[in-house]
Amino acid sequence: MPSPYQHFNLHSPSLAYNLLQDTPERETLVYLPSSYQTEPDRRYPVIYLLHGFGGTAKGWFSEQPGEPSLHQTMAQLIATKQVEEMIIVVPENSTRFTCTGYNNNDVQGHWLDFICHDLVNAIETEYRCLGGAKHRALMGHSSGADAVLKTLFYKPGFFQHAFAMSPANLHSDDAVFFKQLFSDNHAALMQAAQGELAIEQLDVWQHLIICRLQHALPDVNNPPLYCRFPEQESDWQQLATHAFNCVIPTHGQHLKDVNIAIDIGSQEDTHQSCLNLVKQFNQSGVAVELFEFDGGHVDHMGKSLAYVLPWLSRALTSTD
Structure with missing residues (x-):
């Protein structure tokens, strides 16, 4: 059976010389739609997917009973015309400390720069992508969802569409x-x-x-x-001060022109904190769509793709 993704490796200047000595050589998994090989003049919007603590890039493609994989879900959604064909990029962000914290600093490396500069530039050079922020979407789960919001706060202008799945950095204000x-x-x-x-x-x-x-x-x-x-x-x-509720007053204006959605499980211990965060976003003039599901932090990731991917596809195609 052919692999559902291509392997793409890149060297990241933004991660070089980090004090933790994590490698700046980053493996990236790239899902290509079936038409990519048969329509050589066609270009595609791109979703960048960030995994969380304890997760891996390959985990999104694993086939487990009751937990649909990324490529399986895409095949079904394309067949039922719920999504357009897209490229999906999943970088491997594991580090010596389990996973990156998705920050910019000299200790861990400049991970937000890696996402916005090194990764995007490499992918758009190697693959037939529709360039520009309006054709890029960012999604992530748990600390990967934190990375989505951090990127929008601190690196504005790179992504026009974003979905944060079960963000984890909701206890920092507690x-x-x-x-x-x-x-x-x-x-x-x-x-x-x-x-x-x-x-x-x-x-x-x-x-x-x-x-x-x-x-x-x-x-x-x-x-x-x-x-x-x-x-x-x-x-x-x-x-x-690094909690999202503290960042909204100073950086929230960077998100006002971005299509944003957040989901949270009713059984997650951060459920109410997430509802409060979405309320604060909306009160500050940042429109955020909320999805709630019946589940916990890690038992609904594959199932959530059934509404996350169509939401992102609609957002991406609405800019054409």
């Missing part, structure tokens, strides 16, 4: 939650900071904490974690 999470994991984090516990032995939650600290409280002279731990109230406040 000091009690993050303080408890940090306290529960403090012993392991201290061992890792002192070189007594290998980074690879830390779990996903501990990697996530470190990732947040590397961005909010970086310390480039403090390997192997390259961050400092919160010690006083101002440190916790610094962490909170």
Whole structure:
């Protein structure tokens, strides 16, 4: 059976020289519509799909009972004329700390620049794409959904359409939650900071904490974690400034001309926080369409594609 995607590798200048020594050589999986080979003069809109913590690019193409894959869903949606043919690009964003935090900094590398500059330029050079922001869409799940919103906030003008699936960065404004999470994991984090516990032995939650600290409280002279731990109230406040509800007042104007949708599961512990975020967006003049589903954080990803992809297809074709 032929592969549902092509492998495309690129070197990212934006990720070179990161202090964590994660490779700037990035594998990317590219789904091409069936007409790509038979219509050599045709160009296509592009969706860029970002995976989350603990996920992989290949995971979106895995075929599991009850959890439809990306290519299977696209085949069905095209057959039923619910989507137009599109190119879908899924970069592999795993790092030494499980997955990138999708930030721009010297510790982790400049991941937002990787998405907007290195990745987009490489894909539009290699493949027959309709260029320009109006023909590009960005989608992601969990921390990949966080990346969608971060990109719109901090790198405006690159994507006109975006879908954030179950964003994860919704506890950052909850000091009690993050303080408890940090306290529960403090012993392991201290061992890792002192070189007594290998980074690879830390779990996903501990990697996530470190990732947040590397961005909010970086310390480039403090390997192997390259961050400092919160010690006083101002440190916790610094962490909170990166929460989306704090960013909307200063950067929300960048999203006003973008087609945006967000979904959240009724069983996710961030459900109410997400509803509050969408309400804040809409009150600030940023129109966001909300989708709610009956499920949790990771048990509905494939099923959600049945409405995410048609929504993005409609947004992309409405600009023609």
